[in-house]
Amino acid sequence: MNDDAFHTLGDMIAAHAAARPDALALACEGRELSWSELDRRLWRVAHALRGLSLGRGDKVALVSRNSIEAFELFFGAVRAGCCAVPLSGMSAPETLRLMIEDSDAKVLAISAENRELLETAGRQLPQLVEGGLLGLDFSDGVYGSYGAWVSAASDAAIDAVELGIGPRDDFNIIYSSGTTGVPKGILHSHAMRAGQLVRADRWGFEPAAINLMSTPIYSNTTMAALLPTLAGGGATVMMPKFDEEGFLELSQRYQVSHAMLVPVQYQRLLANRRFSDFDLSSYRMKLCTSAPLREQTKAELLERWPGDLIEIYGLTEGGAVCLLNARRHPDKLHTVGRPSPMSDVRIIDEQGKELPVGEIGEVVGRQKVMMTGYYKKPEATAAIMWQSPDGLVFQRTGDMGRFDTDGFLQLLDRKKDVIISGGFNIFAVDLETVLMKHPDVSDAAVIGIPSERWGETPVGLIVRTEGATTQAPAILEWANGQLGKNQRLSALELRDSLPRNAIGKVLKRELREPYWKAQGAEG
Numbered sequence: 001m002n003d004d005a006f007h008t009l010g011d012m013i014a015a016h017a018a019a020r021p022d023a024l025a026l027a028c029e030g031r032e033l034s035w036s037e038l039d040r041r042l043w044r045v046a047h048a049l050r051g052l053s054l055g056r057g058d059k060v061a062l063v064s065r066n067s068i069e070a071f072e073l074f075f076g077a078v079r080a081g082c083c084a085v086p087l088s089g090m091s092a093p094e095t096l097r098l099m100i101e102d103s104d105a106k107v108l109a110i111s112a113e114n115r116e117l118l119e120t121a122g123r124q125l126p127q128l129v130e131g132g133l134l135g136l137d138f139s140d141g142v143y144g145s146y147g148a149w150v151s152a153a154s155d156a157a158i159d160a161v162e163l164g165i166g167p168r169d170d171f172n173i174i175y176s177s178g179t180t181g182v183p184k185g186i187l188h189s190h191a192m193r194a195g196q197l198v199r200a201d202r203w204g205f206e207p208a209a210i211n212l213m214s215t216p217i218y219s220n221t222t223m224a225a226l227l228p229t230l231a232g233g234g235a236t237v238m239m240p241k242f243d244e245e246g247f248l249e250l251s252q253r254y255q256v257s258h259a260m261l262v263p264v265q266y267q268r269l270l271a272n273r274r275f276s277d278f279d280l281s282s283y284r285m286k287l288c289t290s291a292p293l294r295e296q297t298k299a300e301l302l303e304r305w306p307g308d309l310i311e312i313y314g315l316t317e318g319g320a321v322c323l324l325n326a327r328r329h330p331d332k333l334h335t336v337g338r339p340s341p342m343s344d345v346r347i348i349d350e351q352g353k354e355l356p357v358g359e360i361g362e363v364v365g366r367q368k369v370m371m372t373g374y375y376k377k378p379e380a381t382a383a384i385m386w387q388s389p390d391g392l393v394f395q396r397t398g399d400m401g402r403f404d405t406d407g408f409l410q411l412l413d414r415k416k417d418v419i420i421s422g423g424f425n426i427f428a429v430d431l432e433t434v435l436m437k438h439p440d441v442s443d444a445a446v447i448g449i450p451s452e453r454w455g456e457t458p459v460g461l462i463v464r465t466e467g468a469t470t471q472a473p474a475i476l477e478w479a480n481g482q483l484g485k486n487q488r489l490s491a492l493e494l495r496d497s498l499p500r501n502a503i504g505k506v507l508k509r510e511l512r513e514p515y516w517k518a519q520g521a522e523g
Contacts, residue, residue, distance in 0.1 A: 006166065009194075011077070020207065029513075043155045044151070045080070047158070048076075048187070057103040059083050060077040061107065063087045064114065065089065066216060070111070073136070074217060080158075087175060100125055109146055168189050170189060184375070184377060188372065193227060208234070208257070210237060210282075214259070227451070256283065263294065270300055283305065302330065316371070320367075321367060331480040336411055339365070343367040345358065354388070363409070421451070422486070428447065441462050444460060458489050459492070462493070472494050
């Protein structure tokens with residue numbers, strides 16, 4: 001990418017503010033900001049951060065549900081040349097503290113509902129600058145007032161040359177669920193995010209577009225629709241937290257044209273008894289990512305919900321990306337589509353040899369839109385790379401799949417035992433590690449089983465130590481007390497033994513099979 005021709009997202013927002021100052025840019029809980037108002041507020045955040053001596057590459061962390069304050073802090077930080085680090089309030093307190101520490105955040109802003117999670121963390125984060133601990137919607141002797149901090153700053157534009165932001169500079173860090181220890185921080189550059197903006201024209205993210213944002217700001221899923229909306233000059237209607245009827249009401253009220261949802265949200269909306277009571281005729285484009293969307297759900301969406309449906313297969317890390325326009329390819333609903341025009345996707349075997357069409361192996365991919373790397377983890381970054389015989393570097397996905405003769409990718413299973421619940425990844429080993437700490441547990445396996453509400457939900461299968469009498473409900477309560485909200489087990493079952501192969505590996509497919517067969521699918 002030519003640095004001289006590079007335009008930041010902040011530049012695009014400023015252009016919309018100049019061209020359409022009074023048009024709606026952002027709405028949340030009855031509050032609405034025009035493009036000129038949003039532009040000025042982002043400049044205030046940029047000036048306020050510079051007042052704390054933050055600049056290019058400095059990390060700004062936030063822990064909050066969706067709000068105008070969280071939105072403007074994220075994009076104000078990016079405009080200032082800083083790197084936004086949005087974090088989930090669903091994390092366990094210690095995990096959250098470790099992520100903040102790992103990110104090298106110099107500023108931390110949280111909402112009141114997350115304060116208890118970080119009751120002592122603020123005093124344990126010496127990397128924060130003085131004045132860098134902020135309450136987005138509260139203040140006290142420990143947390144400064146975000147509102148006062150921003151209001152005191154200038155809203156004047158800062159010259160682009162003075163900001164000096166380049167395409168290779170850090171844009172954000174998105175933390176993944178980790179198998180052990182601290183989750184890995186996935187670092188994205190401005191160039192990486194700019195590569196996603198080409199979707200703006202292709203998918204109708206134009207000034208007339210209205211995007212309903214119901215997934216959290218800390219999720220990379222959200223960015224796949226939000227960034228093209230901002231780049232194209234459309235309006236964003238933001239929900240603090242998803243609920244079915246609230247989503248449907250906002251869709252009708254704002255005549256929403258675009259939305260990005262994870263599979264379980266689609267399932268819950270379609271199952272809502274009032275779904276057909278709302279006018280959804282304004283929809284032109286629905287997007288889905290984070291987990292495969294069930295074939296039956298795609299078919300029902302095509303029948304009951306106007307507009308196109310695009311399923312996006314990809315990782316937060318970038319690399320492999322496949323797209324399925326479900327309405328154009330109703331005979332391919334069992335797949336996740338073809339590789340995007342910018343993505344090279346291949347299938348390899350255990351030895352790293354490329355496989356032909358029809359054979360099952362691990363999915364690998366490459367494109368311009370790829371992460372800079374796992375933050376401060378070069379070995380982990382190198383571990384997911386695969387080099388083709390022609391010298392090209394691909395990223396491994398850990399997913400198993402195969403291409404059909406038409407070039408559509410069918411996902412079959414995950415190489416690792418990742419449970420995708422409510423659109424978020426849960427690693428079984430994390431839950432198993434906690435279960436094995438209980439003195440009455442001698443063996444444990446965690447699997448994902450079907451859930452109407454979450455798509456999948458984790459269930460623990462344990463073998464008790466000889467002579468132990470503690471019952472499953474007590475062990476379940478104990479284990480969930482050690483886990484983050486989005487990790488908790490939905491049930492725990494006692495087993496006499498767990499099936500294992502010749503080398504001692506638990507046969508999880510065998511454990512899952514009865515649950516998924518009951519749903520008419522393989523586990």
